[in-house]
Amino acid sequence: MSVSDALAYWKGLEAMGGSGAKIHLTGGEPFANWPALLDILQAAHAQGLCAHELETNAFWCTEPQQVYQRCRQLDQLDLGRLVVSCDLYHQRYIPFERVKLLVQVATDVLGPERVRIRWRDFFANPVDISDLGPEQSRQAYCHAWHSHHDRLTGRAAEKIAPLLELHPASTFAGQDCRKPILASRHVHIDPAGNVFPGVCAGLVVGNARQNPLSQLWELLLSSEDQILQTLIQQGPYGLVSVAARLGYQPGQDGFAGKCHLCTKVRRFLWDSGKFAPTIGPKQCYYEN
Ligand code: SF4
Numbered sequence: 517m518s519v520s521d522a523l524a525y526w527k528g529l530e531a532m533g534g535s536g537a538k539i540h541l542t543g544g545e546p547f548a549n550w551p552a553l554l555d556i557l558q559a560a561h562a563q564g565l566c567a568h569e570l571e572t573n574a575f576w577c578t579e580p581q582q583v584y585q586r587c588r589q590l591d592q593l594d595l596g597r598l599v600v601s602c603d604l605y606h607q608r609y610i611p612f613e614r615v616k617l618l619v620q621v622a623t624d625v626l627g628p629e630r631v632r633i634r635w636r637d638f639f640a641n642p643v644d645i646s647d648l649g650p651e652q653s654r655q656a657y658c659h660a661w662h663s664h665h666d667r668l669t670g671r672a673a674e675k676i677a678p679l680l681e682l683h684p685a686s687t688f689a690g691q692d693c694r695k696p697i698l699a700s701r702h703v704h705i706d707p708a709g710n711v712f713p714g715v716c717a718g719l720v721v722g723n724a725r726q727n728p729l730s731q732l733w734e735l736l737l738s739s740e741d742q743i744l745q746t747l748i749q750q751g752p753y754g755l756v757s758v759a760a761r762l763g764y765q766p767g768q769d770g771f772a773g774k775c776h777l778c779t780k781v782r783r784f785l786w787d788s789g790k791f792a793p794t795i796g797p798k799q800c801y802y803e804n
Pocket of ligand 1: 669692693696697715716717719747751752774775778779
């Protein structure tokens with residue numbers, strides 16, 4: 517994301533949310549491009565803007581001196597809080613030692629109240645899944661999900677949801693998504709300007725490069741987009757009917773939750789090529 521785009525979105529959100537606006541810089545992984553992240557934070561700081569939270573998985577924390585320097589820079593830029601991801605899913609790829617190093621250094625530099633570990637219970641009792649057999653891994657994933665109920669979208673819909681208790685699609689009839697789409701007071705904006713409501717990855721309610729955020733919100737409220745209206749009024753079970761007209765049949769294995777159902781149906785609709793840009797971008801549905 518360019519500095520100018522980031523600042524435009526940042527100011528737009530502050531204009532809409534006033535002093536209650538909370539800017540959370542996350543990814544992907546924002547530290548994957550530290551110079552770009554620093555440019556954005558410095559440019560924002562120069563205009564009196566400070567990030568409420570910055571989230572990282574600590575993949576980059578191999579050199580204590582570099583970790584210290586970056587934490588000092590974040591402190592000088594008045595970062596509100598550093599959020600460190602720590603859970604079974606991340607620790608399959610990121611050595612726990614890196615998380616531990618970052619938490620130690622950030623706590624020293626920023627103070628404990630400015631370091632949030634997500635999740636602290638896992639940090640206290642980390643599990644190395646690489647040592648576990650298939651059944652133990654399955655149990656560990658089930659335990660992780662039941663501990664924190666992360667939303668079953670994206671890869672979680674493919675990898676985690678099938679391990680959980682599954683229900684027929686009709687179980688989710690009548691569970692509309694008015695609140696998560698229109699009233700969560702929470703959006704994600706990706707580098708292309710796509711705006712997602714709450715944590716509904718892959719559901720685009722508008723593009724912040726094409727319309728200022730305040731205008732985009734007005735457009736959303738009057739939108740007649742078939743996908744958005746179906747989800748707002750009927751939830752993902754309503755999307756099943758839309759997809760069924762194109763040949764979709766809900767999987768016989770069932771669904772672990774309404775977001776799992778939503779993701780599976782939206783992936784089918786993405787494949788149909790008929791619902792862009794509302795269903796997109798491709799990265800939310802396929803890894804490559
Ligand atoms: S079911 Fe879909 S639209 Fe509703 S909250 Fe979940 S991901 Fe968002």
